[in-house]
Amino acid sequence: MVTARDLIAEDIEAYLKLQENKSFLRFITCGSVDDGKSTLIGRLLYDSHLIYDDQLQTIEKDSKVSGTQGDKIDLALLVDGLAAEREQGITIDVAYRYFSTANRKFIVADTPGHEQYTRNMATGASTADLAILLIDARKSVQVQTRRHAFIVKLLGIRHVIVAVNKMDLVEHSRSRFRLIESDFQELSDKLGFDSVTLIPMSALNGDNVTTRSTAMAWYKGPTLLEALESADVDRAEEHSGFRLSVQWVNRPNLDFRGFCGTVAAGEVRPGDEVIAMPSGKRSKVKSIVTMDGEQPLAVTDQAITLTLEDEIDVSRGDVICGKDDPVDVSDQFAAHVIWMSDKKMLPGRQYRFKLNNQTVLGSVSELKYKVDVNTLAHEAAKTLDLNEIAMCNLSLARPVVFAPYAKNRRLGSFVIIDRLTNETVGAGMLDFSLRRAANIVWQDLDVGKAQRAAQKHQKPCVLWFTGLSGSGKSTIANLVEKKLFDRGRHTYTLDGDNVRHGLNKDLGFTDEDRVENIRRVSEVAKLMADSGLIILCAFISPFRAERQIARQTMADGEFIEVFVDTPLEVAEQRDVKGLYAKARRGEIKNFTGIDSEYQPPQHAELVLNTVELSAELAADAIIGYLDENGYLSNAL
Amino acid sequence: MSNLTHLDRLEAESIHIMREVVAECEKPVMLYSIGKDSSVMLHLALKAFYPSPPPFPLLHVDTTWKFREMIEFRDAVAKKYGLDLIVHINQDGVADKVGPFSHGSAVHTEIMKTQALKQALDAHGFDAAFGGARRDEDKSRAKERVFSFRSAQHRWDPKNQRPELWNIYNTRVAKGESMRVFPMSNWTELDIWQYIYRENIEIPSLYFAAERPVVQRDGVLIMVDDERMPLKNGEQPVHESVRFRTLGCYPLTGAVRSTATSLLDIIRETLLATTSERQGRVIDSDAGASMEQKKQEGYF
Numbered sequence: 001m002v003t004a005r006d007l008i009a010e011d012i013e014a015y016l017k018l019q020e021n022k023s024f025l026r027f028i029t030c031g032s033v034d035d036g037k038s039t040l041i042g043r044l045l046y047d048s049h050l051i052y053d054d055q056l057q058t059i060e061k062d063s064k065v066s067g068t069q070g071d072k073i074d075l076a077l078l079v080d081g082l083a084a085e086r087e088q089g090i091t092i093d094v095a096y097r098y099f100s101t102a103n104r105k106f107i108v109a110d111t112p113g114h115e116q117y118t119r120n121m122a123t124g125a126s127t128a129d130l131a132i133l134l135i136d137a138r139k140s141v142q143v144q145t146r147r148h149a150f151i152v153k154l155l156g157i158r159h160v161i162v163a164v165n166k167m168d169l170v171e172h173s174r175s176r177f178r179l180i181e182s183d184f185q186e187l188s189d190k191l192g193f194d195s196v197t198l199i200p201m202s203a204l205n206g207d208n209v210t211t212r213s214t215a216m217a218w219y220k221g222p223t224l225l226e227a228l229e230s231a232d233v234d235r236a237e238e239h240s241g242f243r244l245s246v247q248w249v250n251r252p253n254l255d256f257r258g259f260c261g262t263v264a265a266g267e268v269r270p271g272d273e274v275i276a277m278p279s280g281k282r283s284k285v286k287s288i289v290t291m292d293g294e295q296p297l298a299v300t301d302q303a304i305t306l307t308l309e310d311e312i313d314v315s316r317g318d319v320i321c322g323k324d325d326p327v328d329v330s331d332q333f334a335a336h337v338i339w340m341s342d343k344k345m346l347p348g349r350q351y352r353f354k355l356n357n358q359t360v361l362g363s364v365s366e367l368k369y370k371v372d373v374n375t376l377a378h379e380a381a382k383t384l385d386l387n388e389i390a391m392c393n394l395s396l397a398r399p400v401v402f403a404p405y406a407k408n409r410r411l412g413s414f415v416i417i418d419r420l421t422n423e424t425v426g427a428g429m430l431d432f433s434l435r436r437a438a439n440i441v442w443q444d445l446d447v448g449k450a451q452r453a454a455q456k457h458q459k460p461c462v463l464w465f466t467g468l469s470g471s472g473k474s475t476i477a478n479l480v481e482k483k484l485f486d487r488g489r490h491t492y493t494l495d496g497d498n499v500r501h502g503l504n505k506d507l508g509f510t511d512e513d514r515v516e517n518i519r520r521v522s523e524v525a526k527l528m529a530d531s532g533l534i535i536l537c538a539f540i541s542p543f544r545a546e547r548q549i550a551r552q553t554m555a556d557g558e559f560i561e562v563f564v565d566t567p568l569e570v571a572e573q574r575d576v577k578g579l580y581a582k583a584r585r586g587e588i589k590n591f592t593g594i595d596s597e598y599q600p601p602q603h604a605e606l607v608l609n610t611v612e613l614s615a616e617l618a619a620d621a622i623i624g625y626l627d628e629n630g631y632l633s634n635a636l
Numbered sequence: 637m638s639n640l641t642h643l644d645r646l647e648a649e650s651i652h653i654m655r656e657v658v659a660e661c662e663k664p665v666m667l668y669s670i671g672k673d674s675s676v677m678l679h680l681a682l683k684a685f686y687p688s689p690p691p692f693p694l695l696h697v698d699t700t701w702k703f704r705e706m707i708e709f710r711d712a713v714a715k716k717y718g719l720d721l722i723v724h725i726n727q728d729g730v731a732d733k734v735g736p737f738s739h740g741s742a743v744h745t746e747i748m749k750t751q752a753l754k755q756a757l758d759a760h761g762f763d764a765a766f767g768g769a770r771r772d773e774d775k776s777r778a779k780e781r782v783f784s785f786r787s788a789q790h791r792w793d794p795k796n797q798r799p800e801l802w803n804i805y806n807t808r809v810a811k812g813e814s815m816r817v818f819p820m821s822n823w824t825e826l827d828i829w830q831y832i833y834r835e836n837i838e839i840p841s842l843y844f845a846a847e848r849p850v851v852q853r854d855g856v857l858i859m860v861d862d863e864r865m866p867l868k869n870g871e872q873p874v875h876e877s878v879r880f881r882t883l884g885c886y887p888l889t890g891a892v893r894s895t896a897t898s899l900l901d902i903i904r905e906t907l908l909a910t911t912s913e914r915q916g917r918v919i920d921s922d923a924g925a926s927m928e929q930k931k932q933e934g935y936f
Contacts, residue, residue, distance in 0.1 A: 005908070012904040016833055019826075024642040093797075095778045096771050098824050105642035107822060119799060126801035247652070248659040252688040260684075262652045262803070291686040301640060303651035303684070316659055340799050354804055357659070413802045422808040424798040 022100065025231060028109040028124040028157070030148035031134025036165045040134065040203035041110060044225070045099055047210035093120045104229050118151060118373060118387040119340045122427065125155035126413070129233035132161045132224075137170045137200070141183040147373045149187055154336060154389070154429070156409050158194035161227050168202040172215045190376075197227050237408055238300045241322035242266035242274070245356050245401075245411060246314055250305055258289055258305040259314055261357070264410040265403075266322060267299045268306070273323035277401045281312040282323065317358035319401045319411070327411060330433035331399040337364065337384065337392050341418070341425035345384035350519070351425065353396060355414035361519075361549065362396035384426075393434060398552045405429035420512060452532035456490045459631045460529040462554055463622065465538040466547060466601060467564030468593050469579055470571040472610045472618070473538040476564060479619035481536055489632065492528055494521055495538040509590040515546050522550040529558055534631070542598040562622065563604035568593045570611055643831055650677075650819040651684040652803055653782055654766070657817050658691050660807040661764035664817075665722070667753070668694040670706045671883045672839045673768035675713075676828055677820060679837045681766075682717065693720040695756055695765070699748035700725060701736060701885035703861050709840040722760070726752035736887040737866055744885070754790050757814065764807070764815045772824045782821050788812035829903045842880045843902060845894040849873035856890040881906070 007015045031037040097108045109124030111117065125131065131152040135145055152160065162184055170176045177200045188196050199208055200219050207213035210225040222230065243265040250258035268274075272285045286307040288295040298304045306320065314320065319327050339345045347364045369378040370390040384390050405412030416426035453460050463480065465473040474495050484491050500507070504520055507513040518541050528535045541547050551559040571593070572580040583591035590596040601607075606625055608618040626632050640648070657664050666681060668674050681690040696710060714721040726734075729747040736744040757765060771777050781797050783805045798806050809815060823831075832839060849860045851871050858865075860873045865887060867873070878891035879902070896902045 008904055008907045012900045012907075015907075016830060016900075016903065019830055020641060020643065020834060022642045024640070024645045093779060096822065097778075098772050098822070100642075100826075105827075123799050123801050127803075248655045250685065250688055256687060258687075260655055262648060289686065291683045299640065301645060301648055303648040303655070305686070352808075354806065409802065413804060415799075415801060415804050415806060417806055417808060422806070422810065424800075424806045427799065427801045 035134035332434035365395040471566035724756035
């Protein structure tokens with residue numbers, strides 16, 4: 001028999017060619033130490049010759065001292081020893097181990113220990129295509145087996161190998177194995193995996209792990225290694241329509257615009273017709289560009305660069321799809337959430353959601369129920385604690401392109417990031433879009449925005465005044481409102497001071513509070529616009545991002561950004577309220593322009609320079625803008 | 637299952653990680669240490685951003701004790717690909733004449749590598765730094781994230797890492813904080829060599845056997861790369877056919893006797909060594925060296 005070693009020595013080139021065509025499988029092992037998980041992984045590493053001789057010598061020595069297997073090598077020590085948790089006092093949460101056979105390279109996600117089990121298992125499972133569930137032959141299906149199987153299924157793993165271990169302790173009994181098989185069948189029927197393979201084994205003795213067991217001649221199925229090597233983890237993504245979530249736009253010069261990303265589904269060839277979401281713009285694939293020349297084909301999971309025939313606007317977070325079945329866009333979702341932080345998840349609190357190359361503010365709008373991972377029972381809940389799993393409704397600040405997780409793991413998964421600490425506090429899977437906004441407006445309400453606006457003979461809008469303190473925002477807004485009132489229009493002014501005395505009196509002037517201040521004002525303005533009013537908002541609103549959120553809160557064309565452009569020196573000189581003087585003396589902290597930043601608008605609809613324009617003339621300019629753009633016409 | 641091989645998949649994952657950094661981080665940099673892993677990492681970057689050059693500079697922390705061939709190789713590579721190469725030397729260390737012979741390896745490494753790296757990262761305000769470390773290299777790396785958070789003091793807190801699921805990476809940091817990013821986390825030593833072979837990636841000549849002047853100290857063959865190396869009484873450099881399995885500061889890097897002069901020879905030698913009974917010890921010291929190397933590079 002020619003071993004790998006012989007081949008390496010004699011014909012290294014042939015060996016490398018052979019290795020080059022290896023396939024790849026990522027799997028997770030689920031079970032506790034008592035089930036013999038460490039022994040099993042140790043056995044796989046040992047039998048695939050991944051153990052260096054010096055490690056082996058150490059293990060042999062350790063086995064005699066602290067091993068549990070008498071004179072035999074304790075393979076569990078191998079894995080535990082490699083993991084280093086004992087030496088360093090670090091609890092390994094998820095450890096990745098690597099081994100390969102002649103045909104396949106494997107990455108094993110191993111989640112040792114009992115602490116944080118749900119969080120760690122979910123992390124390991126998120127990148128795995130197959131799971132090995134360990135069952136102790138003496139105990140059959142346990143509570144923890146249910147928990148493991150549920151999390152595996154939740155994370156979208158469709159292929160399961162059930163390692164019925166410690167068969168040597170039940171006399172290699174065939175009937176015992178059959179009993180466990182039917183126990184597990186009941187569970188898997190409920191969860192619905194695509195493939196389930198049960199293997200009776202003894203990791204300790206190596207029976208049916210890499211070599212066929214003579215003690216269990218009645219078993220005709222594959223050994224564990226055979227099952228791992230031949231597992232066909234064909235994913236639905238590979239056969240669906242093409243999807244490329246754009247990660248980065250490559251623009252080395254004006255003549256080249258490459259859309260870079262990892263193919264989330266399907267395949268693509270030059271000449272294919274595509275549609276970019278959410279814009280819905282269509283084009284054709286011009287080329288698949290690589291350093292090694294243009295390619296005729298790209299497939300799922302490849303990281304590619306595409307160029308298109310037409311100059312259509314596509315940016316990070318957009319998804320380029322095959323022309324016939326574009327992905328959906330939504331801002332309201334039903335989703336499963338796994339909470340991973342010591343700080344409770346609070347429905348209604350704003351978090352950042354990172355999904356599909358986009359980061360969007362949003363919140364859990366409703367916590368439907370949490371799942372008891374041991375019994376799979378649904379329980380009512382108001383908050384979520386660490387390691388809890390729940391079914392929730394999500395509400396995002398703007399629509400995002402997505403696919404349900406069951407159809408596409410890349411396009412349906414998300415992590416939740418704390419806005420203050422930037423920690424990853426949760427993760428989840430999108431189940432479906434709720435499309436709630438559309439439902440409510442069209443089915444539940446007879447009197448809508450259009451009817452309310454028509455009654456008032458105006459087109460609702462928000463005039464958003466931004467600028468430094470003392471720039472003249474409120475003065476100009478006040479004049480504009482008077483002029484509109486005189487013309488019989490229905491208006492309302494929201495300004496920093498009146499809002500901060502009521503609605504937002506719990507907020508200070510830190511960056512986070514400023515953001516929240518603007519978010520609340522935007523939502524109020526949106527309700528007022530819905531009631532048909534013309535709203536004047538006068539807020540310093542120093543950050544571009546929040547003004548952008550305010551803009552996105554409103555319908556297209558409803559948001560008119562008015563930049564009251566007064567230089568800091570001028571505003572400070574005016575200092576109507578004496579605030580600049582106080583800020584300069586250090587009596588006020590976080591004062592915009594002094595020790596807190598002001599980011600001027602880049603694309604304001606109106607820029608009013610108050611050094612050149614009087615307040616009166618500035619107000620007239622705004623009325624002129626409203627007239628010209630049809631906000632004040634009587635006919636609707 | 638599609639026909640992507642394991643190398644295709646590893647490559648795709650690394651490219652995805654690199655692009656994510658460029659899309660999300662303000663000022664990334666690639667730590668370039670001139671070894672084979674750095675060569676692979678640079679090759680991946682060239683592929684990820686083609687036809688653009690990698691949109692970040694390369695940073696080499698030069699301890700001033702690197703092999704001369706490494707420095708030549710570094711400069712040739714930077715020139716060939718038109719890369720923005722930043723070379724940082726800890727001038728405080730130079731002023732204090734810090735070196736491995738005078739101060740010992742630990743002090744030398746701390747001042748000329750770890751401190752130097754922090755200086756460079758702080759001076760340029762980099763918020764993300766690519767490193768070529770792999771999870772199979774040593775124990776403490778097995779659990780480190782691909783996107784590994786560092787405090788403003790460059791500290792890694794292994795007990796408080798961000799969960800990392802799917803291919804979604806949380807890149808958010810506050811001002812002063814940063815990320816170390818390891819695009820090759822899931823590669824193994826064998827993958828590296830196979831990829832070098834498949835992609836025909838250039839590596840420094842020090843990996844290939846050649847006649848080099850060496851002395852033997854404490855069982856380790858040290859190359860006499862320049863006149864700064866103090867020879868002990870009776871010590872006489874001899875020319876032997878040797879090569880290096882890892883690259884670093886020449887006084888701290890042991891050579892192995894070898895006649896492997898082609899890439900295939902090297903790969904054969906490496907693979908046989910990893911499964912050999914007699915040469916097991918070489919692996920052991922090698923693994924130790926890579927850990928040492930990473931500590932030197934200030935990853936931890």
